[in-house]
Amino acid sequence: MAADAHRQYALKGSKATVVGGGVIGASWAALFLANGMRVTVNDPDPDIAAKVAAYVAGARPSLLALGYPDVDTANLAFEADLARAVADADYVQECGPEKVGFKHDVWAQAEQAAPQAALLLSSSSGIPASEQSKWMQQPGRLVIGHPFNPPHLMPLVEVVPSDKTSPALTARALDFYAAVGKVPVEIKKESAGFVVNRLQTALFRECVSLVAQGVVSAGDADKLVVNSVGLRWATGGPFFSFHLGGGQGGFRHFIEHLGPAIEYWWKDMSAHPVALDEATRALLIEQVERAYGGVAVQALSAERDDKEVAVLKALERPRQ
């Protein structure tokens, strides 16, 4: 599907401006470059060029493995002035600090300086478009395009319009993300944390609860997830899985048969209050460090990226 969209969509030579060159921005930059786009990174950091170049170099093997053409770093530029950076942009992907004031300033300037046809997109995981666009003259020009880290590797982009976002923009954002090889999903209403962060945080809450109760260690909780629902949800989501869990009767049979057990577990889970207080944090940190502290995070991350690429390829979701 991504490949089809790619064929219909003229990305090559178009220009993306990435506002904020941290890990999210650098990853978007790598992905856009791999799609043959020109990329300008807007960031006040004087060392930004070296940092982004290093990130892009690190992302190259994964992008190649997923079937993208090689990155041409001649297409990568830097411009510390926002108005100049967005002046001829086709796409503005904002990845700056998660501070409301920063977002307000960026969009107030960008809507003036960017071409009227440019897509204005924010990677924010927490500040919805309704809030970010508060001081824009045309708040309908902004939509959230929230990736899952790192964006060059993880397929999902949550596209979250505000109630002011123009439906045409939402449609164009969905097309754009599909064209660069992502799996965009439109979220119908703004909610705190959008969808995926809420879902992973819901599961994490019960992990914390069970570790705090002494039922399982943090390391074993990970082992449990990877070898069961992780594997399962890599191939089909929770509703799909329960649909198959119902056998020939599908989800209807499943929910009628197992609904009472599920509600009983919900009640039991709610009965155990969970808070990230000092003692709980210390317990979790100690257990996580015991499980993984022996190896540098960077090495673990590289290994994890390789595994994710291998899974994507196994599921025939590489680029081509």
Place this chain on the structure above:
Amino acid sequence: MAADAHRQYALKGSKATVVGGGVIGASWAALFLANGMRVTVNDPDPDIAAKVAAYVAGARPSLLALGYPDVDTANLAFEADLARAVADADYVQECGPEKVGFKHDVWAQAEQAAPQAALLLSSSSGIPASEQSKWMQQPGRLVIGHPFNPPHLMPLVEVVPSDKTSPALTARALDFYAAVGKVPVEIKKESAGFVVNRLQTALFRECVSLVAQGVVSAGDADKLVVNSVGLRWATGGPFFSFHLGGGQGGFRHFIEHLGPAIEYWWKDMSAHPVALDEATRALLIEQVERAYGGVAVQALSAERDDKEVAVLKALERPRQ
């Protein structure tokens, strides 16, 4: 690791009695046969032999793809009388109805009729060993070995002792499941639903909440999970993922930085009550059927099994 355990462990020719030949029992039977074991299925259903044979035939391609030797169905037998079925068993894997009375009867008989050295194991997802063993003369002889469906394919087995279970039995059960190629994890305390069913139910609760609020459809919720946390958790669990999410500062940095956002989302999630009442069930059923109703569950399941095998192979977790 499984392969190492296999070398040290004499499975070939040993005997497993599977009590209850439904889908879980038949799947265990297929796995045990693929390990060169003799298997006797104990089930009152007069058609049980045909049903189990059909299941085993269906499981063969996945088992072969995972590197197990081919199944020899000459090692598969049936015995409707429980005492006779377990008389010379090395392992008794109970997979009968989830009814307390049934479990009490099985274990009261099995502990008399099975050799003293036999491992008594229950696949129950909901009735803990402390309850099942209530009328046993030696309640220390029973431990839960709860698989994730289907057991011949999914790596995880939750090994859940009661406070009476002999630690030696727990250790032997862990060794046995590793030897047949599973990833057993010991759960330190009995809790309702053990661990994984609680975790997946916690995430499912928030899925139901967001569908009920109109934030996302059931089909899109699945798409969101598969393309983000599903892929991620197939390669590393939630604590590991957050450890990497903290960058060089690891989990400590992550939880200090994002703890407040997580607690805010927890609060927001709790503020939306969720119940599987008639209207909610109808909404979910309608959306799931719209997403997946066009294809028979059996075909979807076969496709899903193939994908899971592909992911396991990509992660280098096949049998050999």
